Amino acid sequence: MEALKTAVVVNPASANGTTARRWPEIAAFMESEGISFTAFMTEAPEHATELTRRALQDGCDLVVSVGGDGTHNEVMNGFFTAEGPVRPEAQLAFISMGTGSDLIKTLHIPKDPAAAVKQFRAARPRKVDVGRINFYNHRGERAIRYFINIAGLGLDGDTVDRVNRTSKALGGFISFLWGTIASLMLYRNQQMAISVDDEPVFEGPVTEVAVANGRYFGGGMFIAPHAVMDDGLFDVVILHSLSKLNLLVNLPKVYRGTHLDHPQIISVRGRKVVIETEALLNVDGEQPGRGPVEMDLLPLALQVRA
Secondary structure (H helix, E strand, C coil), X not given: CCCCCEEEEECCCCHHHHHHHHHHHHHHHHHHCCCCEEEEECCCCCHHHHHHHHHHHCCCCEEEEEECHHHHHHHHHCCEECCEECCCCCEEEEEECCCCCCHHHHHCCCCCHHHHHHHHHHCCEEEEEEEEEEEEECCCCEEEEEECCEEEEEHHHHHHHHXXXXXXXXXXXXXXXXXXXXXXXXXXXXXXXXXXCCEEEEEEEEEEEEEECCCCECCCECCCCCCCCCCCCEEEEEEECCCHHHHHHHHHHXXXXXXXXXXXXXXXXXXXXXXXXXXXXXXXXXCCEEEEEEEEEEEEEEEEEX
């Protein structure tokens, strides 16, 4: 890896606190690989965004995000303001220590931290698309957030809210599977009007809509098997009018990515998505607010090492 001014943003609370315990080991391995860096520890929600933005404004060339998908989203948001990129030539790398670890599945980044370090050290930077979403935050104000993996509304918003409020000690797959089933028992389909590239696609009761740049969410659900992170398009997957029993029976297909031929599932592609609803929102494993939302795709807007 060429000499890059490197910042490492670490969420010590991720993975139920495992990251705090393993960080000295990860830091020592990075040093043994000849990577010189300055480390920053997050202390509160959205602190990772602030730390990242400050590092980029100070001339940082590479930011390494250490944490879960929510941490990666916060770090990635530090690369942008409402006006656009902070430092377009800067690069982002990931060491995944979180519960779901969905982002790294599409990017083919190893879960093992040492292997992830070796991979990003040897990798050439590549540009990927980024999603931008305009929504209502928990204070009822309009807000803008960027996402690299998947933004969704409906069942996944409810599930992420539930999972993030409980212990994740059993790991990503079990935590999200439990959260999905628990949410399913209480969830009611939400009324939504969905348009893609200004064309109406569906209006009615929706179980879940996923606007996908990556392929996986919810701790391993293969929700958008054909999504490509640098093709300039979202894959929009809409599960509509599903009963609890129908969804539960078909849940294994979602994990395998064989669900798109179901008659109550719509899959379309586009660059702009508008969803009229008040359903809860999931953005890369975080639950920042609710609809209605407007999303647009920024092609090749971020450089990642993967």
